[in-house]
Amino acid sequence: MTTQQDSPDELTELAELMSDEREFSPRRTPKIRRARRRRGLMITAIVTAVVLAVVGGYSGWALTAPIAAPVESSHEPAIPTTTAAALPLPQADASAISVSGADPYLGATADEIWTSSGTDEPLPLASITKLITALVILDARPLANATDPGPTITFSKADHDLYDKYYVMGATIAEMPTGSAMSQHDALSTMLIPSASNYAEAVSTWAFGSQWAFLGATREWLAAHGLTGTTIVEPTGISPLNTSTARDLITIGKLAAAEPTIARIVATPSLGLPGPGAMSNTNVLLGSGGITGLKTGNLGAGRYNLLYSASLDVGAAEPLGVIGVVLGASSRESVNRDVLTLLDGVRAGFHEVPLAERGQRLGSYTTPWGSSAEMVVSERASIFTWSDTPITVTMKTATPAAYEDGEVIGTVTWTAGPHTATADIEIQGSIAAPTAWWRLTHPSELGTP
Incomplete structure (x- = not known):
């Protein structure tokens, strides 16, 4: 089978026929129609090819062209506000407090004098004197440990007469029969727990041989510890000439708390011994508010004193050690109330501050094609x-x-004093890829192919 093709002569003839309408004849009409049909098919094929090429190229570009990264919008979490601790200092002529174990929070000088009020002039000590007397005695006659009874003291007629001496003076006293005997540890306990003045003089005389020798040793002891603001003229505190400053007493309190025998005795609420009988500690705060010692003092209205130690569990790694003093308060009740209020304020001042909750929103990611995700805190902090x-x-x-949902994309860190807290930041939700239709219909959002 052969296919008829137009020769150059035939095409020339067709052109001439088309240009001269008068020469058309029925015999030539089929040739003209075939020529027109072929020309139309050629044009259609060319246009179709061009269109397909253009569409195919655009589609390929649109479906693979790069797109901009999701837009991030973020903000740091709000910093929580905190309230200053309420620390009402005792109402007295002088007060001071030292806190150990809290330097990173309270400052480098907290272990010395953290805060104080009133005068730093010497004030009457009253029976806090007996704590100094015990320290001086143990410096000269040390005991092996906190439970060591030590040597036995036998009380003479002169010692027994001290009972009457201090009874007349209105001081606190305890029975001391002539010829009775007691260990050094128990004698110190009777001097400190019920604050028996006759025991303070008797034991200090026993330790040094005379009151003159005791007072000389006391002056040397005070000088050796740099306690230049303290004066001691007798061992009991009944004389208002026994004086000290709040600053010196903080140091004395630390020395007493560090001496095992004294620390154990002053933490004892009550005691019963042959001779003196049942005795109660004059420091009724023992066991309240973390109080562990040390010594009360009382010279009458307006001259109530307390040198105290306390252990405060505030949630830190270790309990805080507190030494405090109040001098010249109006009553024993006011001293006790004010000290407990101050310690409660210190304790309450240490606290956990909430920073963020799990899922707390910190920002978002958005895209032109409508997909979005949140930026959130991954855990409570x-x-x-x-x-x-x-x-x-x-x-x-x-x-x-x-x-993607759950992907960790950063951290948020809070700092307060010596502590830091950190939480991860993660994506909540996932960014979906744009659809093919969106790509094809949003060329202006696509990158350069």
Whole structure:
């Protein structure tokens, strides 16, 4: 089978026929029709090819062209506000408090004098004197440990007569029969727990041979410890000439708390011994508010004193050690109330501050094609701090790898004093890829192919 093709002559003839309408004849009409049909098919094929090429090229570009990364919008979490600790100092002529184990929170000088009120002039000590007497005695006649009874003291007629001497003076006393005997430890206990003045003089005389020798040793002991603001003229505190400053007494309190025998005795609420009988500690605060000692003093209205120690569990790694003093308060009740209020304020000042909750929103990721995801805190966070210590916050994020739910993309860190708290930042939700239709219909949102 052969296919008829137009020769050049035939095409020329067709052109001439088309240009001269008068020469058309029925015989030539089929040739003209075939020529027109072929020309139309050629044009259609060319246009179709061009369109397909253009559409195919655009589609390929649109479906593979790069797109902009999701837009991040973020903010640091709000810094919580904290309230300053309430620390009402005792109403007295003088007071001071030292706190150990809290330097990172309270400052480098907290272990010396953290806060104080009133005068630093010497004031009457009253029976706090007996704590100094015990320290001087143990410096000269040390005991092996806190439970060591030590040597036996036998009381003479002169010792027994001290009972009457101090009874007449209105001082606290305890029975001391002539010829009775007691260990050094128990004698010190009777001097400190019920604050028996006759025992203070008897034991200090026994330790040094005379009151003159005791007072000489006391002056040397005070000088050796740099206690230049303290004066002792007798061993009991009944004389108002026994004086000290709040600053010196903080040092004396630390020395007493560090001496095992004294620390054990002053923490004893009550005691019963042959001779003196049943005795109660004059420091009724023992066991309240963390109080562990040390010694009361009383010279009458307006001259109530307390040198105290306390152990405060505030949630830190270790309990805080407190030494405090109050001099010249109006009553024993006011001393006790004010000290407990102060310690409660210190304790309450240490607290956990909530920082963020799990799922707390920190920002978002958005896209032109409508897909979005949240930037959230991955876990609850809080920080341990003191009072209104300033809290700072920093946030670091990185470009997500997949924009998938649960992907960790950074951290947020809070700092307060010596402590830091950190929580991860993660994506909540996932960014879906744009559809093919969106790509094809949003060329202006696509990158350069």
